[in-house]
Amino acid sequence: MKPDIFEKRITVSKEDIDFNGHVNNLKYLEWMINAAMEHSAKLGFTPEIYKKIGATWFAKSHHIEYKLPAFEDDKLIIKTWIDEVKKVTSKRKYEIYKNDKLICFGETEWVYVDYETHRPKKISDGVIKKYFKGE
Template identity: 40%
Template sequence: MSTIFDMKITVQPEHIDVLGHVNNVVYMSWMQDVATAHIEALGLGLKQYLELKHAMVAVEHHVQYRKAAMESDEIILRTWLNDINALYSYRQYVFYRPKDKAILFAGNTQWACVEIATGRPKRMSPTFTQAYQPLSNTENPMDFSVYDA
């Protein structure tokens, strides 16, 4: 069973665009960063992809920007898997700012399993389906109370 995965970051000057807030493209990069950290924590990361000769690649993103993040903001990047089938896994993201209890961003990605050598779709091996389990219905991914002082 997969779990919620959190990664704490601090907004850096290079994340800020000409409008004075985090650039939209940076949020997409953070989605990739937290997803990669999560799969590594699950024990099925990039090294294992190469060994198994298949990997998960993003095929579709949906994003919603809710509030602006500013330089020096502390942000919790949260992700979890919410569904899986033979070819696809579905990952959710919520980025949270504890200082004002604000949800800054929400998104999801559909990931496809592909054979690395050919880029062609491939059924997920048992190694993948065992590691990439959806979040239990008993866990609330929108509960950030552990970060609220």
């Protein structure tokens, strides 16, 4: 099965720029998490739906590597997808492009947890199937 790849286009705003004159490092993480949430919502998993099914996701770790800077008014494309699923965790990948060049990539390991207890919970097949397409 192939992952469902979500794409989001953004334009870098003045508020995204740090004292060095390029996009603030924390902004990339914010964009990645927002893209992940939008991807989930597109597939029918809004925060409200997760609450209804009694589960949610907690970030375990983030890894981001910066290759090239981005500046105000740059047009960027953020791509994200689920790369790997285990019993209670998944790895989500991210790539950010400017002018067809990869400028940043990252990965987040997410833990699927019970909404009430915050304890790890087995990821259901129904949830997994939404993030992957048949070949």
